[in-house]
Amino acid sequence: MLIKINYFSNISALALLSFSVSAAPPYFNSSEVLSDGLWDRETKGDIIGGGDGNIGNLVLKGSSTYANPFSIGLNGGDGSLTISESAKNINSTTYFAVGTVGTENNYTSNTHGVLNLVGPQTGIITSLDLHIGSSGIYDWNNKRDRKITGVLNIYDGAIMNIGEEKPYSRNRAYIGFGNTSDTGILNISGSGSALIIKSNAPYLGDSAENGTLYLGYIGKGIINITDGGELYAGRLSASTTFAGDDSTARPPSAEITVSGNGSRLVIGSQMSLAADALDNLEVIDDTVRLKGAGSAVLTVDNDAEVIFEGKANTDIDGFENPVSGLFLASSNDTSATVNLNKNGFITISNSNLSPDEDAIIAGSGSYSFNLNGGTLRVNECDYCDYKLSTRVDMNVLSESVLESGSNQEMHLNGSLKGTGGIVKSGDGLVALSGLNGYSGGTRVEAGELRSDTDSAFVNNTSYIINSGKLNLNGHDLTMSHLSGRGGEVDITDANLIVNQNSDSFYGGSFSGSGYIEKNGSATLYLSGDSKHYAGRISVQRGGLDSSNALGGKISVQSSSILSAEGYLGKTQVMNGATLRVGSLYSEKQRPVQLLVDNELINNGNVIISGTINNNQRLVGNTLLVDGNYIGNNGHIDFNTVLGNDASKTDRLLINGDTAGTTFVHVNNIGGTGDYTNRGIELISVAGRSEGVFVQNGRIVGGAYEYYLSRGKGSDYTNWYLINSKPDPDPAPEPSPKPNPTPTPEPSPQPNPAPIPEPTPKPNPSPEPSPKPNPKPVLRPEGSEYATNLQAANTLFVHRLHDRLGETHYVDALTGEEKVTSMWLRHVGGHTRFKDNSGQLNTQANRYVMQLGGDIAQWGSDGQNRFHLGIMGGYANQKSNTHNSHSGYRADGSINGYSAGIYGTWFQNNEKNTGGYIDTWALYNWFNNRVSGQSLPSESYKSKGVTASVEAGYTWKTGEKNARESYYVQPVAQLTWMGVKADEHRETNGTRVRSEGDGNIQSRLGIRAFIKGHSVIDEGKERMFEPFVELNWLHNTRNFGTSLNGIHVEQAGTRNIGEIKAGVESKLNRNINLWGNVAQQIGDKGYSDTQAILGVKYLF
Secondary structure, three states, X not given: OEEEEOOOOOOOOOOOOOOOOOOOOOEEOOEEEEEEEEOOHHHHOOEEEEOOOOEEEEEEEEEEEEOOOEEEEEOOOEEEEEEEOOOEEOOOOEEEEEEEOXXXXXXXXXXXXXXXXXXXXXXXXXXXXXXXXXXXXXXXOOOOOOOEEEEEEEEOOOEEEEOOOOOOXXXXXXXXXOXXXXXXXXXXXXXXXXXXXXXXXXXXXXXXXXXXXXXXXXXXXXXXXXXXXXXXXEEEEEXXXXXXXXXXXXXXXXXXXXXXXXXXXXXXXXXXXXXXXXXXXXXXOEEEEEEEOOEEEEEEEOOOEEEEOOOOEOOOOOOOOOEOEEEEOOOOOOEEEEEEEOOXXXXXXXXXXXXXXXXXXXXXXEEEEEEEEOEEEEOOOOOEOOEEEEOOOEEEEEOEEEEOOOOOEEEEOOOEEEOOOEEEEOOOXXXXXXXXXXXXXXXXXXXXEEEOOOOOOOXXXXXXXXXXXXXXXXXXXEEEEEEEOOOEEEOOOOEEEXXXXXXXXXXXXXXXXXXXXXXXXXXXXXXOXXXXXXXXXXXXXXXXXXXXXXXXXEEEOOOOEEEEOEEEOOEEEOOOOEEEEOOOOOOOOOOOEEEEEEEEEEOOEEEOOEEOOOOOEEOOOEEEXXXXXXXXXXXXXXXXOXXXXXXXXXXXXXXXXEEEEEEEEEEEOOOOOOOOOOOEEEEEEOOOEOOEEEEOOOEEEOXXXXXXXXXXXXXXXXXXXXXXXXXXXXOOOOOOOXXXXXXXXXXXXXXXXXXXXXXOOOOOOOOOOOOOOOXXXXXXXXXXXXXXXXXXXXXXXXXXXXXXXXXXXEOOOOOOEOOOEEEEEEEEEEEEEEEOOOOEEEEEEEEEEEEEEEEEEEOOOOOOEEEEEEEEEEEEEEEEEEEOOOOOEEEEEEEEEEEEEEEEEEEEOOOOEEEEEEEEEEEEEEEEEEEEOOOOEEEEEEEEEEEEEEEEEEEEEEEEEOOEEEEEEEEEEEEEEEEEEOOEEOOOOOEEEEEOOOEEEEEEEEEEEEEEOOHHHOOOOOEEEEEEEEEEEEEOOOOEEEEOOEEEEEOOOOEEXXXXXXXXXXXXXXXXXXXXXXXXXXXXOOEEEEEEEEEEEEO
């Protein structure tokens, strides 16, 4: 960087740094406000606050004018000049020096100057040169402590031009120039406020400095552009010194802040931050070289912008090395920092005048280019190359934007590192090729973001693509998260692994022909059209969900899930993996279709059955295989409304051939069951139907069993659900037997009538049609519901002798006959019966424990007796039902309690003859359970009242001796059974209603017994009463159940015959024991066997 400095080029002594105090106009070291007229320079002076320790303040406002240059704060003075309102310069140009010193260096005070330009009414002020906080080049090695400070404030729409638009004009500004104790400050604030340093770039002959702003040139320079202010410079050189200057007291520095909406710093060609740059100053024909020194900081934020126009200066000889751009820290011991903060913008391009040069260049010094929420973008201008390239490393501190517009390119060849992320915006290209390691993720909003090296895209970070393209460009990438509203991921010749553990949604597409692997425990939801993706896709872990189209060759690995609607390429579902028809992300609340192109290989699970967002089951999905289907012991799951042939169902349509074995599971979705003829078509095969589909698990609808069966006749290639038992081994449709060779027609016999041609034997029968009204196969669960209800109503039903179990006696001490007691009985029983269809065989085992005792007894005439007692009990029953047609079984169980009262009247208690009446009433409550084979268990409650009235009469028919008498007792009993089961809906939707509660059971019987004791028991108060009993029982209702309106009930229980035998005994005056065994026989195989053991304690 060469400098040729001439102190007396073509500007006045006041504007330059070679001030002569004796020759200058007088100082103005007082205060004045001028509102009208011309400032009198000759008498009042144009040095405001000049001389050691002097102070001057001047305000030009209103309609006042001036025609002279000004120096504000000179040689140890403190000056202030404010130009506002309509005050104007009546000359075309002027000069300003703010906070400066001349050649005399004998002052003892600090120098301070402030120039305020306020408001647009002042007009455009043109200064040929500008010095702020400047002491001149001669002062560069003076290690003084006195400070020089100059401040220029341009506010509220004021405008200052530096220089003229004509060749070879020296349009330049110096802020903080000459000594490291010098400080220059430029503040530009407010919309419309501007400092414009004129430049005739790009080609300026030997005047490369034309339009240059020197900031911190051996001093300290500060620029603040805020709230819409603007600064235009042909070039900006920040923090520099002479090439041979290694002895400055302090290094120079520069700070540039551009902040606020509308604030702009516009650089015509180049900005150097503590870096060498082209320069060409004339200093009395001496040539000096500049270099970067110290430190420089550029900060841009809050909707402000720094713009590089791409013009190019030449070197001292003209057009040899045109350059443009941003230069950072050119040598050791220099420091440059760029802070591109939130909502700040740097707009820069390579210059088309120097297309081989990068737009941002760093030297050997220390530098930081910080992307901290701002935007780096490619410029579009007359001299721009529509391309930004740089090898500068950048720190990504927060999410920052890289923007390239249409037909523009940005090539970042340095590294991007930090905790922030990057955003690609604009329709152009951003290409990354550095060793990148930023951790905040990548987002593409428009255009193309391309990886040019293996390390350009950062692995194990998140990627969001809302529009545009993420181009792997043949380089592998592992994402920790993929999401976004749209766009494209180009995987040509690359491997993409999405390894995420939280769900995400990506609305864009995949293109190319590489490899995509979904890994991680979460689900990736896709809604874009990737039909033309031609590579491979492997779902290794977690889930992949596509609601549009996903092409290529797809494999779903063990324990992973692919859910889709629309379109899939060739798909293979491995063992333990799942393919689900219907996107879980789709907003559709209706059946969907999935087309699998070319081939579907099912080694795992294919779920055609769907659900909607509230987890309700959906029926009517279609899986269309536009090619062949191969089942390698895989499974398919369907939803069907089980009813007749026209029932709504999911379907599998295969346009090609089938092979292998597939297991089919069917869920009934609210179907009530109905008779089928042809059947409900599940699977349609257009090609060769060599594959076998095997029913997996039970298929139940209402009261019926359904079966998966190959079609008959012309429907042989298809598969149906029927509810009549299919043939054990469905065989392919037999080829029609060839017509038997007809017996040759006999030669005509003479004159007989022609014999008709015999019918071929056997006559081929047409294709067999279904037998008319084949009997539907019933579920065994129906009988279990009926069994539980029958048990709930009968477990605690009993007769007088079941709880009485006593022989009457006379107290030996008092002679009073007593019967007051506490009793306990145990019952065990086994029942067998069929249902009314004959298909269901049920057996049950029960246990009852019941106890009670008298709470009161009395008599009215000395012979009769009344008893009043309470009782309670516990009972349980376990049962099972087997369907002889289907082979399925169901288990049932019931357990519960009862509590109630009883009352008995005996006509002749003393003689143990005559009539009796017994009544009782119980409240019963039960827990019920039915468990069908391969079906979920069903639980429900039942409760209600049972009551009985029983009457009998006892005759003594004779006696053998005083110890042994014979009796006969006819009896009659009515029992009302009012226990009801709660209405229940099964998991599969079947509505269950129990039937038969309210039944009245009547019993007629006769009991014959012997009462007595043996000789050896004489006098021991011991008595035995063996008996035999015959009964006929009649029920007004059969216990049963209704499954969606189909009735299943017990058979053979209307009329039942019973024989019972047992013994009742009194062991001593306190203890009675009794026991009996009964056998009941009914119609249609009904039988019941029961044993009772009872004990009573008398007191």
